[in-house]
Amino acid sequence: MGGGKNVLTAKVKVKSREIPMTKSEARMLIKASDWPARPLLKQWGNWHLCDDTPELELRVGFRYAIPLETCTSTAQMLDWIFQIHEKNPHYAKEYDLAGLIAALNDIFQPQANCCSWGEEKEFSPEKLLADYRRKLARAKAKA
Numbered sequence: 571m572g573g574g575k576n577v578l579t580a581k582v583k584v585k586s587r588e589i590p591m592t593k594s595e596a597r598m599l600i601k602a603s604d605w606p607a608r609p610l611l612k613q614w615g616n617w618h619l620c621d622d623t624p625e626l627e628l629r630v631g632f633r634y635a636i637p638l639e640t641c642t643s644t645a646q647m648l649d650w651i652f653q654i655h656e657k658n659p660h661y662a663k664e665y666d667l668a669g670l671i672a673a674l675n676d677i678f679q680p681q682a683n684c685c686s687w688g689e690e691k692e693f694s695p696e697k698l699l700a701d702y703r704r705k706l707a708r709a710k711a712k713a
Contacts, residue, residue, distance in 0.1 A: 610702075610709045611676060615669030619677070624699055626673055628654070630661060636670075638677065641695045644685040647674050677702045
C-alpha cells in the first residue's frame with residue numbers, strides 16, 4: 571500500500587454508527603453550531619415568498635406559484651423541483667431551479683426537519699413556514 575493517504579485512522583460516531591475516515595477528513599468535521607448563520611430571505615432570484623398566502627411564487631413575465639402546504643414530504647419537494655426543471659426553458663431558467671432549491675432549503679431546512687440521514691421524517695409544512703415567517707419578523711424588528 572503506497573503513500574498512506576487513504577489509510578483509515580479515525581472512526582467518528584454519528585447517530586450510533588461509526589464512520590471510518592482518514593485523520594484529514596476527521597479534522598475537517600465541524601459542528602453545525604459553528605457554521606455561519608444563513609441570511610433570512612424572502613426572495614431567491616426570481617422566487618418570492620408571498621406575504622398573504624403560503625406560496626412560493628416565480629415571477630418571470632408570468633406568475634407560477636407553488637402552494638407550500640403541498641410539500642408534506644421530501645418526495646413532493648423533489649416533484650416540484652422536477653416540474654420546474656421540465657418547464658419551457660424560456661420561462662424557467664437553470665438559476666430559477668437553483669433559486670427554488672435554495673428557497674425550499676431555507677424555509678423547510680430539509681436535512682434537519684424532513685429527511686435526516688436519508689430517512690424521511692414526518693413534518694408539517696405549515697408549521698415550518700410559520701417558524702420561518704417568525705424568524706423573518708424578528709430579523710425585521712431588529713433591523
